Amino acid sequence: MAIERDILSAKTPVNYDVEEAVLERYQEGAKEQQPALCCATDYHGNYLEILPDEIIAKDYGCGDPTRYIEPGEIVVDLGSGAGKNCYILAQKVGGIGKVIGIDFNDEMLSLARKYQQEISQKIGYNNTQFVKGKIQDLKLNLDLVQAWLEKNPIRTIEQYSKFESYCDQLRNKSPLIFDDSVDVVISNCVLNLVRPQDKQQLFQEIYRVLKRGGRTVISDIVCDEDPTPAILNDPDLWSGCIAGAFREDKFLKMFEQAGFYGIKILQREEIPWQVIDGIEFRSMTICAYKGKEGPSLERNQSVIYKGPWQQVKDDDGHILCRGERMAVCDKTYQILTSPESPYKNDIIPLPAYQEVPLEEAKEFSCTKKAIRHPKETKGENYQGTNTKQNLDCCSPGECC
Ligand SMILES: C[S@@+](CC[C@H](N)C(=O)[O-])C[C@H]1O[C@@H](n2cnc3c(N)ncnc32)[C@H](O)[C@@H]1O
CATH class of the missing domain: 3.40.50.150 (Vaccinia Virus protein VP39)
Structure with a gap:
């Protein structure tokens, strides 16, 4: 650029x-x-x-x-x-x-x-x-260039051209x-x-x-x-x-x-x-x-930006609104949430409940600012129920 x-x-x-x-x-x-x-x-x-x-x-x-x-x-x-x-x-x-x-x-x-x-x-x-x-x-390895120049001093344009082509060769091959x-x-x-x-x-x-x-x-x-x-x-x-x-x-x-x-x-x-x-x-x-280039694939992932700013914009122009489930492509999801990510402390990752295999992922339609419905992350048929009544995590007399 x-x-x-x-x-x-x-x-x-x-x-x-x-x-x-x-x-x-x-x-x-x-x-x-x-x-x-x-x-x-x-x-x-x-x-x-x-x-x-x-x-x-x-x-x-x-x-x-x-x-x-x-x-x-x-x-x-x-x-x-x-x-x-x-x-x-x-x-x-x-x-x-x-x-x-x-x-x-x-x-x-x-x-x-x-x-x-x-x-x-x-x-x-x-x-x-x-x-x-x-x-x-x-x-360009200047130790090698120096060694070459000691053997091939430059006095003419022809010698200079030879030198330039040696430098190009070094840049390309070693x-x-x-x-x-x-x-x-x-x-x-x-x-x-x-x-x-x-x-x-x-x-x-x-x-x-x-x-x-x-x-x-x-x-x-x-x-x-x-x-x-x-x-x-x-x-x-x-x-x-x-x-x-x-x-x-x-x-x-x-x-x-x-x-x-x-x-x-x-x-x-x-x-x-x-x-x-x-x-x-x-x-x-x-x-x-480095590393924000690459294809944008849809794997139904979202992120929530924790704040405190009302909204923030990344280097690809995506806007993340505080507290909202923002739809992101797989590449942006990795950039925002990986353990090495500079953003990880500001972001809550929301992976898809059923992972979309990479080879099946379709192109993500990037709108820079899109909120994702929770059903897209959970899956349309998700009907999970997990209330206190049917949880068996407490011993009698204890309460979660
Ligand atoms: C200010 S000193 C810093 C040296 C070292 N980084 C330090 O913290 O002590 C700058 C160094 O960069 C080298 N330098 C300056 N321009 C350079 C260039 N274009 N390519 C390679 N080395 C360069 C100089 O020879 C010098 O050793």
């Missing part, structure tokens, strides 16, 4: 190369701790105890996406830097889970990889990998991250650093690599107003996670327009991290889910 022009209306800086500025700043950040890039963050649990001081010191995150990850999950960390989030996750997901950190900066990758063996020995398994790639192009292969994509203070013209592709890539039912948990810097041209044209403010910050409302829209559902603000710092020319920049953590 095309992103509305307005959402990407943040202008591209004119007087410098964004990617070069970011690369240089974080090459320095890998060598020496950069206090200006640090945004104080409380990490959940005691996972930092086994991490080397250098990794803790060179933390340039702004939130804690790791606290929302479960054991056994396969996680990709976009812009993994020194590897702090990955090494926390290595402990959380355990030996059956897996963590892949992605960064495009050799210095950061070497720093993260430097401690890999030491940390695996401490935790008793190695479930972490650091790979070189751009987060807006998760198909993508860095496969389609539908990841349970959770996390990131900590990185999405803002991507060039404006690549941001739409970045969200599409997050979507592509997630499994159906997977989710993304992103901590990033957002602002309450669009950055001014003066902010935008300052390379230090770009690499310092300010100029590329998402306006908070647009940030959520980007996920919506990439096809995610159940998008939710998990945390929004009350105190801004920085204020420049009256514009507030703060950390926000959001979660969004």
